[in-house]
Amino acid sequence: MKPPTQRAVFLARTTYRQRRLRDALRMLPILGVVLWLTPLLWGADETGSSRTGSAFVFVFTVWVLLIVLSAIFARFLSPDEQAEGES
Amino acid sequence: MVSFNLLIVVALGYVAFLFIVAFAAERRAAAGRGGWLRSPMIYTLSLSIYCTAWTFYGAVGYAARSGLEFVTIYLGPTLVMVGWWWIVRRLVRIGRAQRITSIADLISSRFGKSTVLGMIVTLIAVVAATPYIALQLQSVTLSFAVFAEAGGQPWEGSDLRNAAIWVAVGLAIFTVLFGTRNLDANERHHGIVIAIAVEAVVKLVALMAVGIFVVWGLADGPASVMAQIDASPLSEWNQNGGRWAGLIFLSAAAFLCLPRMFQVLVVENADERHLHTAGWAFPLYLMLMSLFVLPIAVVGLNLMPETANPDLFVLTLPLAQGQDGLAMLSFLGGFSSATSMVIVATIALATMVSNHIVVPLWLNSAGTAGASVSGDVRRVIVTARRLSIAGVLALGYLYYSFSGGGTALAAIGLISFSGSVQVLPAMLGGIFWRGATRFGAGLGLLTGLGVWIWTLFLPSFGAGAVIPVDVMLHGPFGLTWLRPEAMFGIGGMDPLVHGLLWSMLLNTGVFFLASVLTFPTPLERLQGAQFVNVFAHSASARAWTRSGAGAEDLLIMSQRILGATQAQAIFQQVAEAQGKDGFLPDVTPDFIDQLERELAGSVGAATAHAMIGQLTEGASVSVEDLIAVADEAAQILEYSNRLEAKSAEQDRTARALQAANDKLTALSVQKDAFLSQISHELRTPMTSIRSFSEILRDTDMEARDKARYAGIIHDEALRLTRLLDDLLDLAVLENGQVTLRSQTGELSDLLDRAVSSAGAHGLSIKVRRKPTREAIPLHTDLDRLAQVFINLITNAAKYCDADAPELRIEVRQNAGIATVDFIDNGSGIATEDQDVIFEKFSRLTDEARAGGAGLGLAICREIMERLGGNIAYVPGQGGAAFRVTVPTAQIQVAA
Numbered sequence: 001m002k003p004p005t006q007r008a009v010f011l012a013r014t015t016y017r018q019r020r021l022r023d024a025l026r027m028l029p030i031l032g033v034v035l036w037l038t039p040l041l042w043g044a045d046e047t048g049s050s051r052t053g054s055a056f057v058f059v060f061t062v063w064v065l066l067i068v069l070s071a072i073f074a075r076f077l078s079p080d081e082q083a084e085g086e087s
Numbered sequence: 088m089v090s091f092n093l094l095i096v097v098a099l100g101y102v103a104f105l106f107i108v109a110f111a112a113e114r115r116a117a118a119g120r121g122g123w124l125r126s127p128m129i130y131t132l133s134l135s136i137y138c139t140a141w142t143f144y145g146a147v148g149y150a151a152r153s154g155l156e157f158v159t160i161y162l163g164p165t166l167v168m169v170g171w172w173w174i175v176r177r178l179v180r181i182g183r184a185q186r187i188t189s190i191a192d193l194i195s196s197r198f199g200k201s202t203v204l205g206m207i208v209t210l211i212a213v214v215a216a217t218p219y220i221a222l223q224l225q226s227v228t229l230s231f232a233v234f235a236e237a238g239g240q241p242w243e244g245s246d247l248r249n250a251a252i253w254v255a256v257g258l259a260i261f262t263v264l265f266g267t268r269n270l271d272a273n274e275r276h277h278g279i280v281i282a283i284a285v286e287a288v289v290k291l292v293a294l295m296a297v298g299i300f301v302v303w304g305l306a307d308g309p310a311s312v313m314a315q316i317d318a319s320p321l322s323e324w325n326q327n328g329g330r331w332a333g334l335i336f337l338s339a340a341a342f343l344c345l346p347r348m349f350q351v352l353v354v355e356n357a358d359e360r361h362l363h364t365a366g367w368a369f370p371l372y373l374m375l376m377s378l379f380v381l382p383i384a385v386v387g388l389n390l391m392p393e394t395a396n397p398d399l400f401v402l403t404l405p406l407a408q409g410q411d412g413l414a415m416l417s418f419l420g421g422f423s424s425a426t427s428m429v430i431v432a433t434i435a436l437a438t439m440v441s442n443h444i445v446v447p448l449w450l451n452s453a454g455t456a457g458a459s460v461s462g463d464v465r466r467v468i469v470t471a472r473r474l475s476i477a478g479v480l481a482l483g484y485l486y487y488s489f490s491g492g493g494t495a496l497a498a499i500g501l502i503s504f505s506g507s508v509q510v511l512p513a514m515l516g517g518i519f520w521r522g523a524t525r526f527g528a529g530l531g532l533l534t535g536l537g538v539w540i541w542t543l544f545l546p547s548f549g550a551g552a553v554i555p556v557d558v559m560l561h562g563p564f565g566l567t568w569l570r571p572e573a574m575f576g577i578g579g580m581d582p583l584v585h586g587l588l589w590s591m592l593l594n595t596g597v598f599f600l601a602s603v604l605t606f607p608t609p610l611e612r613l614q615g616a617q618f619v620n621v622f623a624h625s626a627s628a629r630a631w632t633r634s635g636a637g638a639e640d641l642l643i644m645s646q647r648i649l650g651a652t653q654a655q656a657i658f659q660q661v662a663e664a665q666g667k668d669g670f671l672p673d674v675t676p677d678f679i680d681q682l683e684r685e686l687a688g689s690v691g692a693a694t695a696h697a698m699i700g701q702l703t704e705g706a707s708v709s710v711e712d713l714i715a716v717a718d719e720a721a722q723i724l725e726y727s728n729r730l731e732a733k734s735a736e737q738d739r740t741a742r743a744l745q746a747a748n749d750k751l752t753a754l755s756v757q758k759d760a761f762l763s764q765i766s767h768e769l770r771t772p773m774t775s776i777r778s779f780s781e782i783l784r785d786t787d788m789e790a791r792d793k794a795r796y797a798g799i800i801h802d803e804a805l806r807l808t809r810l811l812d813d814l815l816d817l818a819v820l821e822n823g824q825v826t827l828r829s830q831t832g833e834l835s836d837l838l839d840r841a842v843s844s845a846g847a848h849g850l851s852i853k854v855r856r857k858p859t860r861e862a863i864p865l866h867t868d869l870d871r872l873a874q875v876f877i878n879l880i881t882n883a884a885k886y887c888d889a890d891a892p893e894l895r896i897e898v899r900q901n902a903g904i905a906t907v908d909f910i911d912n913g914s915g916i917a918t919e920d921q922d923v924i925f926e927k928f929s930r931l932t933d934e935a936r937a938g939g940a941g942l943g944l945a946i947c948r949e950i951m952e953r954l955g956g957n958i959a960y961v962p963g964q965g966g967a968a969f970r971v972t973v974p975t976a977q978i979q980v981a982a
Binding site: 028030036039064066067070071073 | 378
């Protein structure tokens with residue numbers, strides 16, 4: 001026997017989602033910085049393969065990732081900024 | 088081979104096409120059909136002026152020299168735009184709320200509309216942008232030279248310079264035509280924006296076309312290109328970490344601080360929501376622009392002769408392969424990159440120069456009291472702006488011919504970037520930190536500018552060109568810690584990272600320290616609050632509170648700046664809103680504020696504020712006004728807090744009044760009861776006395792009877808006396824008139840006395856005590872205390888209904904207080920009666936048995952209160968239990 005599902009316990013569900021979406025948006029550049037600085041940690045080349053080639057692929061992959069995430073967030077971010085301001 | 092003349096024709100045709108597009112856009116906008124001109128895509132494309140000829144040509148050269156490092160220049164802006172929620176959104180909101188015209192205006196407006204700060208930022212911008220404009224001229228002329236050489240007529244140095252002059256003049260004409268049409272910087276330059284958007288598409292298409300040609304035409308697809316990268320000398324991954332991180336920071340900061348970027352990012356922004364799109368679309372643009380750079384560089388290095396300039400691979404690679412059409416497209420792409428950047432940069436710089444240098448100087452020298460011709464200021468500003476455009480381009484040309492165009496393109500670009508970013512601390516501090524002051528901003532800017540000039544700008548002319556070689560090695564005047572490339576003795580760093588690090592560190596440090604140590608003016612604090620809380624304030628706080636200005640004076644002044652038509656339109660509109668006819672509205676603070684904002688959109692915040700200030704006799708904001716208006720939110724909060732406190736206080740008062748009323752009512756009832764009680768108590772003995780004395784008087788009787796009656800009368804009189812004594816006693820106690828005679832004694836003695844005294848009354852109850860625990864010294868009115876004890880013991884003896892009445896007296900001592908419990912073994916007192924036993928005339932059992940007036944316990948309670956103790960009924964002890972608490976003798980304890 002289950003208790004009846006409690007719907008809408010938290011009434012401002014949409015605004016809550018919007019605020020978390022903005023949090024995610026805020027995190028994007030931080031994610032970008034962290035990822036784009038990692039190639040610096042790559043050690044000296046021991047296998048003989050091109051590190052510049054890998055770095056090239058890596059940098060552009062991160063770039064595409066950021067663009068896609070940013071586009072997704074922008075898509076779901078509500079244009080009216082009623083719940084402006086603080087979380 | 089494409090002929091040089093054909094190239095000239097194509098270039099001119101392209102320019103003509105841009106003119107037509109710009110004109111068409113202006114006309115559409117003027118006709119009100121320019122909705123699509125304000126689309127987010129156009130906005131995104133206009134941001135592409137970040138990708139200048141330096142990107143178009145220089146990035147490939149950069150990649151050919153340093154490998155993947157070139158990409159950092161595009162990673163920074165990507166981070167800024169992907170994180171637009173942090174900074175760009177705030178800048179755009181502030182820009183719209185405050186009608187900001189340029190980055191100098193932003194700084195000036197934030198720090199109390201300071202003219203000096205505007206000048207400093209303008210100076211930095213001009214100094215930093217000049218090499219960059221020179222760079223664009225150089226790249227265009229070099230690309231011309233490439234075609235001239237391919238056509239078999241190699242150019243001499245003078246040919247290059249002539250071409251540069253023609254390009255500069257052409258750009259000046261275009262910019263003046265479309266860039267100074269409207270004075271208000273906040274009104275979009277539709278023609279220019281659309282021309283830039285077209286150029287953005289052209290350069291992207293051109294670069295990608297070259298890239299696709301290189302990857303699929305010259306190499307065999309991506310895999311082959313990757314193999315070539317692996318095989319090339321660039322494949323070794325030994326990236327300098329400082330440069331990698333430093334350049335990402337530098338490009339991100341420059342993206343925000345470059346005057347031309349600020350112009351398109353903030354000033355030309357038509358709608359904040361465009362950022363939603365630009366947040367991903369602009370990074371996409373940058374990514375596509377950078378995608379083919381490394382492949383082009385690697386393939387170019389493989390195919391081109393060693394002497395070829397890698398900066399021009401984008402152009403020379405297709406030419407060498409006989410792809411004339413592609414080379415032409417590539418040329419147009421590079422041409423677009425250069426021209427769009429120069430146009431926007433000159434507009435931005437010209438706005439700053441005219442608003443922050445020329446107009447303040449003109450106002451100071453000519454004075455405003457002279458002939459006030461309608462539109463005269465406007466003419467001055469427009470002329471200043473046109474001359475500034477020409478001047479900025481001339482400066483760029485001069486720098487180009489002075490430097491000889493020899494340095495690698497990218498190096499100049501980075502040095503120019505690092506000059507522009509000196510504005511960053513003041514800008515970010517201004518929009519996020521209310522404590523930033525104009526002294527801090529000014530000193531920080533000057534420090535940063537100084538360090539930048541010393542460590543980066545002057546050395547960029549080459550060793551020995553401006554700074555002697557000796558100074559480069561040993562520092563000025565032998566001060567080695569001031570060596571331009573090893574400040575404070577920390578050498579061995581990459582010169583650019585070194586200069587950037589020290590200039591930003593010292594800049595930020597001085598900015599912070601000076602801000603903390605100085606005190607802002609009221610206007611500064613007002614502006615600071617508005618900038619930092621731009622999302623909280625829907626309406627701006629007023630900076631004008633009183634006005635000594637007449638509407639007519641204001642109209643005359645506005646006409647001078649805005650021109651007659653526009654000024655009258657504004658005044659008429661406001662008058663209409665106020666419900667008045669004609670052109671002269673009432674001069675309210677709101678109106679002055681609105682007017683200042685309108686003017687600020689044309690001449691900048693500082694000048695607008697100064698001009699209005701002259702008319703309103705400096706009746707600007709004062710500290711008091713500031714306190715009154717600046718922190719409206721805090722005030723409202725405080726007000727509501729005060730209301731709340733007041734209402735809580737009123738609640739308390741109401742409750743207290745209610746309680747007092749209840750008590751008074753109860754007292755009144757009590758008083759009535761008391762009076763009826765007392766008359767009853769007095770009447771009973773009086774009745775018997777009267778009747779017996781009547782018998783004695785009227786009847787002859789035997790002596791024995793006489794004696795009996797007299798005895799009754801005597802007893803009743805005694806009872807009366809006792810009652811009156813008690814009443815008197817109670818009255819005295821209640822009024823606090825009692826005088827206590829403090830004595831010292833032992834509790835056990837006192838109890839002995841009380842028990843024996845009660846026993847003397849012939850009452851029989853067994854008393855059980857524990858004498859060992861009763862040795863407690865007391866210093867109090869012993870007689871009164873004994874009275875209480877006697878009363879309790881006699882009560883117990885009288886009312887205990889047990890077969891073998893027994894009274895336990897238990898004594899405890901605790902923390903300076905002695906408790907004496909009197910517990911009998913009777914049935915006790917009913918719960919509902921426990922409340923009233925200490926009231927006057929409360930008798931629980933029938934009168935006859937009690938024989939008292941019911942004042943005993945009331946007196947006891949009063950006595951105990953006077954003695955600083957207490958008496959209470961303790962329920963649940965198996966009988967009636969009274970607890971007397973009394974303070975013990977402190978003196979003796981202490982001794």
